[in-house]
Amino acid sequence: MKFIPVYKPDLSGNELKYVTDCIESEWISSLGEYVGRFERDFASLCEVEHAISLANGTVALHLALLLFGIGPGDEVIVPSLTFVATANAVRYVGAEPVFVDLDPQTWTLDINKTEQKITSRTRAVIPVHLYGHPVDMDPLSEVANEHGLHIIEDAAEAHGAKYKDRVVGGLGDVGCFSFYGNKTITTGEGGMLTTNDDQLAEKARFLKDHGMDKERHYWHTEVGYNYRMTNLQAAVGLAQVERFDRIFARKRELAVMYHEKLIDCPGIELQPEAHWAKSSFWMNSIILTEDYPLSRDAMRESLLEQGIDTRPFFIPMHQLPPYLDSNPDFPISDRLSERGLNIPSYPTLKDVEISRICGAIMELSGE
Numbered sequence: 001m002k003f004i005p006v007y008k009p010d011l012s013g014n015e016l017k018y019v020t021d022c023i024e025s026e027w028i029s030s031l032g033e034y035v036g037r038f039e040r041d042f043a044s045l046c047e048v049e050h051a052i053s054l055a056n057g058t059v060a061l062h063l064a065l066l067l068f069g070i071g072p073g074d075e076v077i078v079p080s081l082t083f084v085a086t087a088n089a090v091r092y093v094g095a096e097p098v099f100v101d102l103d104p105q106t107w108t109l110d111i112n113k114t115e116q117k118i119t120s121r122t123r124a125v126i127p128v129h130l131y132g133h134p135v136d137m138d139p140l141s142e143v144a145n146e147h148g149l150h151i152i153e154d155a156a157e158a159h160g161a162k163y164k165d166r167v168v169g170g171l172g173d174v175g176c177f178s179f180y181g182n183k184t185i186t187t188g189e190g191g192m193l194t195t196n197d198d199q200l201a202e203k204a205r206f207l208k209d210h211g212m213d214k215e216r217h218y219w220h221t222e223v224g225y226n227y228r229m230t231n232l233q234a235a236v237g238l239a240q241v242e243r244f245d246r247i248f249a250r251k252r253e254l255a256v257m258y259h260e261k262l263i264d265c266p267g268i269e270l271q272p273e274a275h276w277a278k279s280s281f282w283m284n285s286i287i288l289t290e291d292y293p294l295s296r297d298a299m300r301e302s303l304l305e306q307g308i309d310t311r312p313f314f315i316p317m318h319q320l321p322p323y324l325d326s327n328p329d330f331p332i333s334d335r336l337s338e339r340g341l342n343i344p345s346y347p348t349l350k351d352v353e354i355s356r357i358c359g360a361i362m363e364l365s366g367e
């Protein structure tokens with residue numbers, strides 16, 4: 001029985017050719033033609049003016065917060081259900097993440113609850129396009145404008161997803177992407193910061209390279225960072241972007257197939273997609289309701305015994321030791337986290353494998 005992982009990258013295009021070119025040409029660090037080519041193609045994919053390549057998605061978030069001078073005494077609004085990097089980046093600059101529950105219709109930031117958490121210290125909000133589904137950005141932008149907040153999109157999981165025909169990553173002040181091995185576009189490890197603002201782009205390029213003066217070598221006017229991406233990583237990224245449309249389309253096809261096969265499965269709730277959204281379905285997700293005969297973790301074990309790997313949802317931030325909340329009120333995040341399961345979602349997953357996965361889920365339901 002063939003093992004089906006939750007994710008694996010599709011590296012079947014020009015990845016090897018471009019990486020070989022880096023090795024043969026000896027351009028393996030952050031100077032080299034692939035960095036600029038990948039940045040240009042990624043900017044065009046996101047329909048933004050600037051894409052600045054970085055070492056990973058976490059440092060993209062860190063840099064974004066630095067760009068707005070956010071620091072000690074400031075508050076930043078973050079959804080309670082996300083990957084921990086979103087909250088950690090806020091702490092890196094000495095600010096405090098303030099958590100907000102999710103909207104049950106989209107599994108992303110609840111905009112009304114966001115407004116209730118704004119104080120005189122709030123400086124920014126980080127909408128996370130969780131599992132590839134965009135946040136309802138228009139009402140969020142209205143709230144942010146009214147209160148003078150910066151919007152930093154965490155689009156780590158949502159490459160190419162659309163909000164009302166606009167691509168994520170260009171909907172706030174800056175966008176942050178991850179290219180970790182399980183992301184829709186991968187470079188192994190890697191990240192990108194996107195923006196339409198020339199000054200922010202220039203500042204990001206300055207800070208990611210140790211704050212070095214553009215004209216004068218080794219003249220550093222500020223404490224900067226080494227957050228650069230290598231030419232090797234960018235070579236993989238460029239080959240990935242070249243095939244982005246196909247990868248994205250296949251991932252949406254997987255979502256349609258899962259939906260068709262599981263829609264009538266008792267005790268299973270499927271991932272929503274709002275009418276205004278085009279999700280990237282980075283992960284296909286199911287929720288095991290109270291009617292499902294097994295707990296989420298028992299189901300994970302049974303699927304694993306049948307050679308099918310899965311992942312539980314993230315644990316909400318307010319339950320993690322660095323961010324513990326003594327009086328938590330995040331019922332949607334808690335429910336999703338307790339009952340949510342990510343099922344295999346990689347672009348080379350075959351139709352017969354989806355049938356096998358759905359058959360196993362149906363059988364365990366007692367149907």
Ligand SMILES: Cc1ncc(COP(=O)(O)O)c(C=O)c1O
Binds near residue numbers: 057059082086156190
């Ligand atoms: C929502 C979210 N934000 C940030 C990150 C951090 O990205 P990276 O792992 O590239 O540092 C990730 C992913 O891994 C993520 O899923």
